[in-house]
Amino acid sequence: KPGDSGEGEFCFSIVDNPAYMWMCGELTANAENGQSEPEMDDDDTPDVGELADAMQVTVSYCTDDGEGGNEIGDEIVSGSLAEVMLALRAGVPLSGDGDANASLADRPTFDGVTEPFTDGEPNVDEQCVCFTWEVPTSVENEIQTDSVAFDFEFYAVQARHNDGTHNPCVEFDTVLTTDSGPGVDRDGDGQGDAEGSWITARVSSGPTTVVQVELDGDVYGGGNSGLGEWPNNPNSYVVEANFDVDTDGLGESPNDDFRLGYGGANAGARVGGVANSTSGASGAGGYIRRNIGTGGNNNRTDTASEDVPGFVAVESGDQLTYTFVIDWTSALPSLSSVPTQFVVKEVYAGDGGEGVGTPNSSNDGRAAIDTVTDASGVINV
Structure with missing residues (x-):
C-alpha cells in the first residue's frame, strides 16, 4: 500500500577464480487482477497494472557496516520498478570496487575468496548489491488489487582470458x-x-x-x-x-x-x-x-x-x-x-x-x- 517500503541484499562468494560480474533482470508480471470500485474511479489504464510504475526502486553498491546493517555506496540504477527492470534487461556490469563510473573494459574484478564458508558463515566479497523499494504516499487507488513479479540474475565471467566486455545478459543477433x-x-x-x-x-x-x-x-x-x-x-x-x-x-x-x-x-x-x-x-x-x-x-x-x-x-x-x-x-x-x-x-x-x-x-x-x-x-x- 502507499507508504510501504522494503530492502534486499545480494552478496557474492567468488571462490578462487576472480570474475567480472553482471546484473540482469526482467519484469515478468504487472497484473491488474481485476479492479475494486475505488480503483475503477482512479485508473486510466484498466487493462494494465500500475504497481510497476508506482513503485520506486534504487539499486546500489553496499558493504557491511559492522552493526548488522549496510553502508550504501554508489547508485547503480534507479527509477520506477518498470524503468529499473527495463534497464536491467540490457545488463549492468558490476565493478569489484563499487565504482559506478568504472569503464566497461578491464574494470575492477571481484577477486574472490579462498573458501565459500568460514565457521559456518558465508564468506563473501566485500561489495554487495542492495536494492530498496518504496510505494510513495502520493500513490492513490490506482494500484488496488495490482501485483508485480520480477527476476534478478547475476552472472560471473572468469577474468582469466577475458576483458569484461562480453555481456551475458543479452543475446545479440x-x-x-x-x-x-x-x-x-x-x-x-x-x-x-x-x-x-x-x-x-x-x-x-x-x-x-x-x-x-x-x-x-x-x-x-x-x-x-x-x-x-x-x-x-x-x-x-x-x-x-x-x-x-x-x-x-x-x-x-x-x-x-x-x-x-x-x-x-x-x-x-x-x-x-x-x-x-x-x-x-x-x-x-x-x-x-x-x-x-x-x-x-x-x-x-x-x-x-x-x-x-x-x-x-x-x-x-x-x-x-x-x-x-x-x-x-x-x-x-x-x-x-x-x-x-x-x-x-x-x-x-x-x-x-x-x-x-x-x-x-x-x-x-x-x-x-x-x-x-x-x-x-x-x-x-
Missing part, C-alpha cells in the same frame, strides 16, 4: 561497425597506433530490443586512452541508432522512422525533448526523435526518454558505452500497430564540434575516422 581507421597517434610518428573501428553496435531481436554501442577510445581519444577527446564538445554530442520500422513499410522515403539517442544538454533532439517534457526532464539524457513525412525538421517530434514508458537510454561513466532498450509494445504510442520487423539504418556518433571525422591541430595527430556504421539486415521483433 547483429553486429554493426564503422570502417576501420588508424586511431590516435600516441608516439608522434605520424602514424595511428590503434587500428580498429571506432563504433561497434550490437543489436538484439525480440519484443524488447537492446542496442549496445561501444566507442573505441584508442581510435578516437576518450575513456581509458587518457586523451580526453570524446566528447570534444561535452554539451552537444550525440550517439544514436536510426530505425526504419515496417508499420509504414521498410525502405520507404524517408526511412529514418525513429532515432533512439543519447545527447548532451545542448544536443538538438535532447533540447527538443526537454522542451516538450511533462516530467521535468533536464540536462543530458536520452531521447526518441520521431520522423514523419518528407517535410524535414517540421515533421520531427522529439521526446525525452524520461517521458517514454518502455524506453531507457544509459550512458556509461567513461562515456564510451551507450545502451538503448525499447519495449516495442509500450514505448511508441504514435504507431498504429507494434512493428514486426525493423532495419537499423545506421548507428552514428558525433561530438558537435571539432574532432570526430575532422582532424585538426588539437586532435593529437588523429586522422579522420568513420563515424557511421553500415546498415543491418531485416531484424524481427
